[in-house]
Amino acid sequence: MLAGAAPMVARGRLAALFDGGPKLILLPGVAAPEVLALPGLTLWEARLQGGLPWLQPWGAEEAAAEGLPLPAAPGGVLALVTPAPEAAAALRDWWERAAPQAVPPLLLAADGAAALPGLAAHAVAALAASAQAAAAARQALVALRGEHEALRLAQARLRQASAQLQPPAPPVLVAATMPAESGEAVAAAEGQLALGQSLGVKLEGLAAIALHLRQAALGPAGLLRLRLLGAESGRILGAWRVPGEALAEGWLTLDLPEPVGPLRETAWLEVRAALGPGDRLALSLAGEPAGPGGAVAVAGGPPQERALALALWTALPGRRLVQAAWWDDEAIRLPAPPAGAPVELPQQIWQAARLAEGRVERVAIGREAARLVASLGPGERALVVLPGVPLHGLDLLRAELVVALGDAAWLDAALWLQPAGREITAVADLSTTAPGAGWSGWHAGQSGEAECRPVLTLPPETSRQAVVALVLRNRNTAPEAVLQVEIARLAGIRRVQPPPGAIPETIRQAAPPRPVSQAPEAPAAARVRLMECYRSEGGGYRHLDLLLEAVQAGAQSWPRLRCKLALNGKQPLLEFRQRPDWPVVFERWPASTPVDAAGPYLHLPETRLTGGFARELATERDRAALLAVLRLLPAAVATAARDATTDPEEYERWIGAARQLAATASRTEAVAAA
Numbered sequence: 001m002l003a004g005a006a007p008m009v010a011r012g013r014l015a016a017l018f019d020g021g022p023k024l025i026l027l028p029g030v031a032a033p034e035v036l037a038l039p040g041l042t043l044w045e046a047r048l049q050g051g052l053p054w055l056q057p058w059g060a061e062e063a064a065a066e067g068l069p070l071p072a073a074p075g076g077v078l079a080l081v082t083p084a085p086e087a088a089a090a091l092r093d094w095w096e097r098a099a100p101q102a103v104p105p106l107l108l109a110a111d112g113a114a115a116l117p118g119l120a121a122h123a124v125a126a127l128a129a130s131a132q133a134a135a136a137a138r139q140a141l142v143a144l145r146g147e148h149e150a151l152r153l154a155q156a157r158l159r160q161a162s163a164q165l166q167p168p169a170p171p172v173l174v175a176a177t178m179p180a181e182s183g184e185a186v187a188a189a190e191g192q193l194a195l196g197q198s199l200g201v202k203l204e205g206l207a208a209i210a211l212h213l214r215q216a217a218l219g220p221a222g223l224l225r226l227r228l229l230g231a232e233s234g235r236i237l238g239a240w241r242v243p244g245e246a247l248a249e250g251w252l253t254l255d256l257p258e259p260v261g262p263l264r265e266t267a268w269l270e271v272r273a274a275l276g277p278g279d280r281l282a283l284s285l286a287g288e289p290a291g292p293g294g295a296v297a298v299a300g301g302p303p304q305e306r307a308l309a310l311a312l313w314t315a316l317p318g319r320r321l322v323q324a325a326w327w328d329d330e331a332i333r334l335p336a337p338p339a340g341a342p343v344e345l346p347q348q349i350w351q352a353a354r355l356a357e358g359r360v361e362r363v364a365i366g367r368e369a370a371r372l373v374a375s376l377g378p379g380e381r382a383l384v385v386l387p388g389v390p391l392h393g394l395d396l397l398r399a400e401l402v403v404a405l406g407d408a409a410w411l412d413a414a415l416w417l418q419p420a421g422r423e424i425t426a427v428a429d430l431s432t433t434a435p436g437a438g439w440s441g442w443h444a445g446q447s448g449e450a451e452c453r454p455v456l457t458l459p460p461e462t463s464r465q466a467v468v469a470l471v472l473r474n475r476n477t478a479p480e481a482v483l484q485v486e487i488a489r490l491a492g493i494r495r496v497q498p499p500p501g502a503i504p505e506t507i508r509q510a511a512p513p514r515p516v517s518q519a520p521e522a523p524a525a526a527r528v529r530l531m532e533c534y535r536s537e538g539g540g541y542r543h544l545d546l547l548l549e550a551v552q553a554g555a556q557s558w559p560r561l562r563c564k565l566a567l568n569g570k571q572p573l574l575e576f577r578q579r580p581d582w583p584v585v586f587e588r589w590p591a592s593t594p595v596d597a598a599g600p601y602l603h604l605p606e607t608r609l610t611g612g613f614a615r616e617l618a619t620e621r622d623r624a625a626l627l628a629v630l631r632l633l634p635a636a637v638a639t640a641a642r643d644a645t646t647d648p649e650e651y652e653r654w655i656g657a658a659r660q661l662a663a664t665a666s667r668t669e670a671v672a673a674a
Contacts, residue, residue: 005052005053005090005094006069006070006094006098007046007052007053007054007055007069007070007091007094008049008052008053008054008055008067008068008069008070009054009055009056009067009068009070010056010066010067011066011067011068013056013057014068016042016057017044017055017070017074018074018075019076020075020076021040021042021076022040022041022042022076022078022123022126023041023042023043023044023074023076023077023078024036024041024042024043024044024077024078024079024080024081024107024119025044025045025046025055025077025079025080025081025091025104026043026044026045026046026058026081026082027045027046027080027081027082027083027087027088027091028045028046028047028048028087029082029083029084029087029110030081030082030083030109030110030111030112030115031110031111031112032111032112032113033045033058033081033111033112034112035111035112035113035115035116036081036112036115036116036119037058041078042057043057043058043059044056044057044058045057045058046091053090053091054067055070070098072098072099073095073098073099073102075102077104078104078119078122078123078126079104079105079106079107079118079119079122080092080104080105080106080107081107081109081115082106082107082108082109083108083109083110084108085106085108088106092106105122107119107122149261149262150261153261153262153317170315170320170634170635170638170655171207171208171259171313171314171315171320171635172313172314172315172528172635172638172639173311173312173313173523173524173525173632173635174201174312174313174314174524174526175199175200175201175310175311175312175524176310176311176312176523176524176552177286177287177288177307177308177309177310177311178286178287178309178554179212179214179284179285179286179287179309180284180285180286180287180306180309181287183214183284184284184285184306185214185215185282185283185284185285186282186283186285186296186298186301186304186308187214187215187280187281187282187283188273188275188279188280188281188282189300189301191274191275191276191277191279192273192274192275192457193271193272193273193275193281193283193298194270194271194272194273194298194299194300194395195270195271195272195283195296195297195298195299195301195308196268196269196270196271196296196297196299197268197269197294197295197296197297197307197308198231198266198267198268198269198293198294199266199267199268199269199310199312200267200291200294201266201267201312201314202263202264202265202266202267203228203230203237203260203263203264203265203266203267204260204261204262204263204264205259205260205314205315205316205317206228206237206238206256206259206260206267206312206313206314207255207256207258207259207260207313207314207315207320207322208253208254208255208256208312208313209226209228209238209253209254209269209310209311209312209313210251210252210253210254210310210311210312211226211251211252211254211271211283211284211308211309211310212250212251212252212283212284212308212309212310213247213248213249213250213251213252213281213282213283213284214249214282214283214284215249215280215281215282216247216248216249216280216281216282217279217280217281218244218245218247218275218276218279218280218281219244219245219276219278219279220243220244220245220276221244221274221275221276221277221279222243222244222245222247222273222274222275222276222279222281223241223242223243223244223273223274223459224240224241224242224244224247224271224272224273224281225239225240225241225242225271225272225273225328226238226239226240226242226254226269226270226271226272227239227240227269227270228256228267228268228269229267229268229269229270230263230265230266230267230268231265231266231267231268232265232266233265237256237260237263238254238256238260239327239328239329240254240324240325240326240327240328241326241328242254242326243326244275244276244279246326247281251311253311254324254325254326255322255324255325256322256324257321257322257323257324257327258317258320258321258322259314259315259316259317259320260317261317262317267312269308269310271283272395274459283308283309284308284309285304285306285307285308285309286306286307286308286309286310287309288306289305289306290305290306290307294307295307296308311524342398342489342491342492342493344489344491345386345389345390345490345491345492349386349388349389349490350370350371350372350386352386352387352388353372353384353385353386354384354385354386354387354424355372355382355383355384356383356384356385356424356425356426356469357381357382357383357425357426357427358374358375358376358380358381358382358383358472359374359375359376359377359380359382360372360373360374360375360382360384361373361375363486371486371487371488372384372486372487373404373484373485373486373487374472374483374484374485374487375482375483375484376406376411376472376473376474376482376483376484376485377474377481377482378474378476378477378478378479378481378482379473379474379475379476379477380473380474381427381471381472381473381474382471382472382473382485383424383426383427383469383470383471383472384469384470384472384487385424385467385468385469386467386468386469386470386490387420387467388420388465388467389465389466389467389468389490390465391458391465391466391492394458394492394493394494395457395458395493395494396455396456396457396458396492396493396494397415397417397455397456397458397468397490397491397492397493398453398454398455398456398490398491398492398493399413399415399453399454399470399487399489399490400451400453400487400488400489400490400491401413401445401451401452401453401454401472401485401486401487401488402450402451402485402486402488403445403450403451403452403483403484403485403486404450404484404485404486405482405483405484406474406481406482406483406484407445407447407476407481407483408445408446408447408448408449408450408451408452409444409445409446409447410445410474410475410476410481410483411444411445411452411472411473411474411475411483411485412442412443412444412445412472412473412474412475413442413443413445413452413454413470413471413472413473414439414440414441414442414443414454414470414471415439415440415454415455415456415468415469415470415471416430416437416438416439416440416456416468416469416470416471417436417437417438417439417456417458417459417466417467417468418430418431418434418436418437418466418467418468418469419434419435419436419437419466419467420465420466420467421467422434422467424467424469427471430469430471436459436466438456438457438458438459439456440454440455440456440457443455444475452485454470456468468490470487470490472485523551523552523553523627523628523631523632524551524552524553524632525548525549525550525551525552525632525635525636526549526550526551527548527549527550528546528547528548528549528635528636528639528640529546529547529549529640530544530545530546530547530640530643530644531545531546531547531562532544532545533545533643533644533645540568540569541566541567541568542566542567543564543565543566543567543575544564544565544637544640544641544644544654545562545564546562546563546564546565546636546637546640547560547561547562548560548561548562548563548629548632548636551628551632553624553627553628553631554624556621556624556625556628558583558625558628559583560583561583561585561625561628561629562576562577562582562583562585563575563576563585563629564576564577565633565637565654565657565658565661566603567653567654567657571605571606572605572606572657572658572660572661573603573604573605573606573661574602574603574604574609574629574630574633574661575601575602575603575604576601576602576604577598577599577600577601578593578599578600578601579598579599585622585625585629586617586622586625587618587619587621587622588617588618588619588622589602590602590616590617592616604661606660606661606664609630609661609664609667609668610664610667610668613626613668614626614668614669623668626668627665627668627669630661630662630664630665630668631662631665633658633659633661633662634655634658634659634662636658637654637655637657637658638655638658641654641655
């Protein structure tokens with residue numbers, strides 16, 4: 001064959017050569033190639049015709065007179081089978097220029113039978129590469145689908161915002177657990193608090209989270225960091241950094257800038273707090289034990305059987321945009337490290353290490369990456385500075401040191417955290433007062449143990465990158481006290497969240513617990529159903545028939561509550577019915593309840609609600625049912641009205657009517673209390 005000449009192929013056989021299936025190319029001189037004609041494997045042979053190399057299927061007739069040079073290298077070629085390497089030199093020379101990353105290997109064999117063992121090895125290797133490529137393609141497809149969904153949502157938001165097709169939808173309270181009346185809480189200990197909890201809902205549509213702070217007395221040095229993650233992927237979907245001075249006892253509500261998109265992962269909340277001297281922080285626990293897997297897990301604390309007192313709201317993606325307070329935009333969409341598992345810092349960090357002070361050298365053994373080894377004479381110290389260490393999602397930094405020579409009891413080691421960009425040339429340049437700085441304190445080695453592991457707790461306000469310095473010193477000043485210390489590893493750790501366990505040792509306040517303030521939207525309904533949307537012929541009267549399922553309001557709960565929101569002219573009213581097909585709303589109906597052909601009913605306009613109607617209800621449970629309906633009315637109507645109308649103005653009228661009646665709840669509650 002001519003060196004470097006592109007092989008020729010008949011026009012009619014070009015598609016078969018580039019079909020991507022597995023194939024072998026036989027060079028001249030291979031005897032009995034029919035042994036290699038296995039199912040699924042195509043044999044091609046290279047021939048010399050007219051002074052040019054030609055490729056054609058094995059066993060085919062002579063090459064056609066008309067052909068064309070190969071425009072590119074074909075794929076799926078497992079090997080070039082040849083009895084001598086020289087016979088394939090010209091073909092491989094062309095292949096290296098056409099596709100240097102996909103040059104097929106040589107399979108040296110005098111006949112087909114001798115080529116079978118080598119063919120099996122190449123086939124397995126090709127299968128593994130194909131599986132890897134398929135996995136990468138599937139991952140790319142998933143990423144593309146995610147991008148498509150994000151683009152689709154963005155287009156929908158743009159259309160809604162530009163045309164104002166739908167008004168902003170208020171969030172719907174989907175879950176709420178009230179604080180325990182006994183005041184049980186999880187409190188920070190030694191200036192730190194780290195915990196995690198499953199929220200028991202999917203991420204999709206999540207719009208806001210509220211936590212109840214039993215105790216909050218923090219100064220400017222305090223910080224509360226919260227992260228909302230997908231439990232399955234570990235990806236961060238929400239992050240907040242709340243300054244200590246912004247915290248107060250009661251409910252802390254955290255909004256997302258927009259509801260989470262179509263993600264079916266389980267929502268997981270992580271909370272971490274760092275307190276200054278004299279600061280106090282405690283998060284309230286719920287009054288009832290949590291279900292399996294729902295209890296809060298406190299790092300370094302006893303097992304708990306209760307969840308945090310919290311509330312969750314959802315909204316339709318694209319229908320609620322909020323300028324969220326304390327939002328940490330830099331953390332969003334980043335993957336969180338696995339909890340408890342040491343995360344190795346990249347090798348580039350060690351390559352960029354500055355050996356600022358002392359006798360430190362890089363030592364490589366065999367093919368292993370070079371490691372830093374410090375030699376410490378009596379009373380000497382060494383300083384290693386690592387610039388640009390990535391710290392996202394980490395709570396701890398741990399250095400692993402191995403004393404190769406000398407007694408480990410003579411060694412002191414400390415880790416320092418310094419702001420990114422800070423120039424460190426000597427130990428005297430290290431500071432504990434710089435913004436974001438930290439110090440692990442001296443960690444002493446133990447006699448008889450070769451390893452020493454200093455640990456640095458990272459503050460919650462740590463930036464995504466910082467300078468990390470490692471200081472080593474030899475405490476012994478005797479002439480024979482020589483240490484040789486290998487810096488084996490520097491790893492980051494996200495603090496372990498222990499699994500939920502048995503009954504907790506609850507934390508009680510020294511002072512008698514104060515009455516727990518109620519959340520602004522204490523009642524919750526698991527589902528809202530539109531039973532009927534009625535409009536009279538003239539349009540003067542219309543109503544929405546609403547069914548609220550699994551309603552919870554404080555200690556009271558109802559399987560179902562039903563009401564009608566009616567518009568007859570300008571004044572809205574609530575309608576309740578006492579019928580067999582309606583759930584029991586009131587245990588004892590007022591004596592003055594009117595009756596029509598369908599049975600007893602109540603019509604409650606705004607004037608009657610504010611005029612003392614609550615006094616007509618005989619039991620506390622009946623008054624609580626009325627208050628629950630009033631407070632849930634705006635969210636319930638916002639959900640049901642989407643199915644009742646597509647007219648934005650009519651939708652606003654329904655929402656306005658619901659809000660008008662809900663505004664009477666505080667007056668109704670005051671009358672009931674009196």
